Amino acid sequence: MSTQQLPVVVIGAGPVGLAAAVHLVERGIEPLVLEAGGRAGAAVREWSHVRLFSTWGEVVDPAAEKLLAPTGWTRPDPATYPSGGDWAERYLQPLADALGDKVRTGATVTGVSRAGRDRIVDADRDRQPFVVHVEYADGREERVFARAVIDASGTWATAGPAGGSGLPALGEQAAADRITYRVPDLKDPAVRARYAGKRTAVIGSGASAFTALAYLAELARSEDGTGTHAVWVLRRGISGSTFGGGTADQLPARGALGLAAKAAVDKGYADAVTGFRTEAFERDGDGRLVLVGEDGRRLEPVDEVVALTGFRPDLSFLDELRLGLDERLQAPVGLAPLIDPNQHSCGTVYPHGHRELSHPERGIYLVGMKSYGRAPTFLAMTGYEQVRSVAAAIAGDLDAADRVELTLPETGVCGGAGLFDTPDTRQADGGGCCAAPEPQLVQLETRPAVGTAAEEAPAGGCCGS
Ligand SMILES: Cc1cc2nc3c(=O)[nH]c(=O)nc-3n(C[C@H](O)[C@H](O)[C@H](O)COP(=O)(O)OP(=O)(O)OC[C@H]3O[C@@H](n4cnc5c(N)ncnc54)[C@H](O)[C@@H]3O)c2cc1C
Numbered sequence: 001m002s003t004q005q006l007p008v009v010v011i012g013a014g015p016v017g018l019a020a021a022v023h024l025v026e027r028g029i030e031p032l033v034l035e036a037g038g039r040a041g042a043a044v045r046e047w048s049h050v051r052l053f054s055t056w057g058e059v060v061d062p063a064a065e066k067l068l069a070p071t072g073w074t075r076p077d078p079a080t081y082p083s084g085g086d087w088a089e090r091y092l093q094p095l096a097d098a099l100g101d102k103v104r105t106g107a108t109v110t111g112v113s114r115a116g117r118d119r120i121v122d123a124d125r126d127r128q129p130f131v132v133h134v135e136y137a138d139g140r141e142e143r144v145f146a147r148a149v150i151d152a153s154g155t156w157a158t159a160g161p162a163g164g165s166g167l168p169a170l171g172e173q174a175a176a177d178r179i180t181y182r183v184p185d186l187k188d189p190a191v192r193a194r195y196a197g198k199r200t201a202v203i204g205s206g207a208s209a210f211t212a213l214a215y216l217a218e219l220a221r222s223e224d225g226t227g228t229h230a231v232w233v234l235r236r237g238i239s240g241s242t243f244g245g246g247t248a249d250q251l252p253a254r255g256a257l258g259l260a261a262k263a264a265v266d267k268g269y270a271d272a273v274t275g276f277r278t279e280a281f282e283r284d285g286d287g288r289l290v291l292v293g294e295d296g297r298r299l300e301p302v303d304e305v306v307a308l309t310g311f312r313p314d315l316s317f318l319d320e321l322r323l324g325l326d327e328r329l330q331a332p333v334g335l336a337p338l339i340d341p342n343q344h345s346c347g348t349v350y351p352h353g354h355r356e357l358s359h360p361e362r363g364i365y366l367v368g369m370k371s372y373g374r375a376p377t378f379l380a381m382t383g384y385e386q387v388r389s390v391a392a393a394i395a396g397d398l399d400a401a402d403r404v405e406l407t408l409p410e411t412g413v414c415g416g417a418g419l420f421d422t423p424d425t426r427q428a429d430g431g432g433c434c435a436a437p438e439p440q441l442v443q444l445e446t447r448p449a450v451g452t453a454a455e456e457a458p459a460g461g462c463c464g465s
Pocket residue numbers: 011012013014015016017034035036037040041042043044047050051052053054059107108109110152153154155156208317367368369370378379380381383
């Protein structure tokens with residue numbers, strides 16, 4: 001069988017992996033989606049209680065919508081906001097069902113290489129198919145050959161540690177019973193009981209930290225939550241942009257998250273501790289946790305810690321491939337300058353495609369959340385545009401692959417924090433988003449219909465465009 005007749009393996013049946021499969025199908029290319037979880041959208045389901053700040057209209061891929069239409073799928077109101085659970089149940093699952101046996105669940109990819117060529121062998125490398133090692137939930141193993149590999153495996157499983165230097169803080173592992181790396185679901189009675197009336201440190205400065213602060217403030221206001229208090233631990237100081245773009249954010253619900261966190265602080269439900277880099281977790285005599293800073297500061301003991309310091313890509317199963325990754329972000333080198341928070345700080349993302357996502361090893365693409373490496377502010381619609389372009393490139397349609405068919409909303413933050421979960425990578429507020437490369441332009445037929453939240457948002461953003 002020639003390499004061209006082999007399927008394209010897509011790793012991960014999240015929103016971007018499934019969209020990749022749809023774009024491949026549209027182009028007559030056979031995809032095989034391998035998903036580690038038991039169902040499509042396994043990662044999204046783990047944060048099913050969190051409401052997206054994007055509307056339905058912004059998180060449904062246009063090509064997927066076309067595939068779903070004839071199946072009797074009911075399109076959710078594009079102007080409303082789904083939760084993670086809604087996104088998985090009402091969109092990702094029907095999409096996986098429509099793709100049928102092109103999606104295999106319980107299938108974890110544990111290695112990818114070139115057939116017969118480990119990382120160091122040059123000879124004839126580009127002409128060999130990829131070989132993908134799969135481990136199934138029932139214990140079987142398999143090798144799948146592929147003409148190309150699209151890694152859309154996300155970063156959800158590899159959350160960053162609470163430690164200020166990127167390593168786990170001293171005592172972090174020993175304190176695991178008191179630390180979570182996810183936004184707690186306070187509607188779940190067992191989880192609610194864990195935080196009600198307790199003092200909780202929230203570490204991080206992105207959208208998830210804002211969400212956790214808002215949830216804890218809501219708990220503090222409720223009957224069963226008396227005495228609940230949050231300590232918000234930030235590695236930097238508080239500036240005008242700490243709380244995101246607020247009303248200037250072109251995604252209004254994203255702006256509102258920062259405002260809810262600000263309200264939690266202003267109303268006394270949370271105290272902010274700034275310039276604090278966690279060096280160690282110690283226990284006091286009652287078993288509560290004391291956060292010790294790199295500068296020797298010790299915080300009042302807390303009962304619980306919610307560490308929301310961002311995610312990292314798991315590159316371990318790609319070790320036999322020749323990837324070109326930026327040394328800071330672990331994102332493809334062509335993409336990194338567009339999203340590096342050290343270089344431009346507004347958190348606004350730029351549409352891009354196969355060229356920015358390619359590697360010295362031809363035929364492997366990291367897409368979706370994983371393509372951003374450690375950079376924050378990934379949006380699903382960015383991923384949909386990535387895979388539209390990548391599928392076109394694999395099909396050899398470079399005209400379509402090079403076209404940019406997306407415009408993205410500005411965060412409204414200039415010279416400060418980005419959104420999403422960040423370990424505060426920016427040392428200085430240099431650059432500003434206006435220093436970032438100009439987005440190419442743009443036309444988008446299928447983005448939110450007139451009157452949706454995104455269109456009603458104030459124009460402008462930090463670049464005033
Ligand atoms: C709490 C939260 C809220 C967010 N809100 C928004 C929002 O409002 N708007 C927005 O645009 N974006 C939002 N995002 C960002 C982003 O759009 C989502 O994270 C989105 O789920 C990313 O899609 P993905 O397909 O790249 O990765 P994922 O959704 O993480 O999917 C990856 C899939 O790959 C599977 N997988 C992982 N490893 C393997 C392996 N080795 N083998 C096989 N399968 C594997 C996982 O099980 C998972 O199903 C949010 C993110 C989070 C965490």
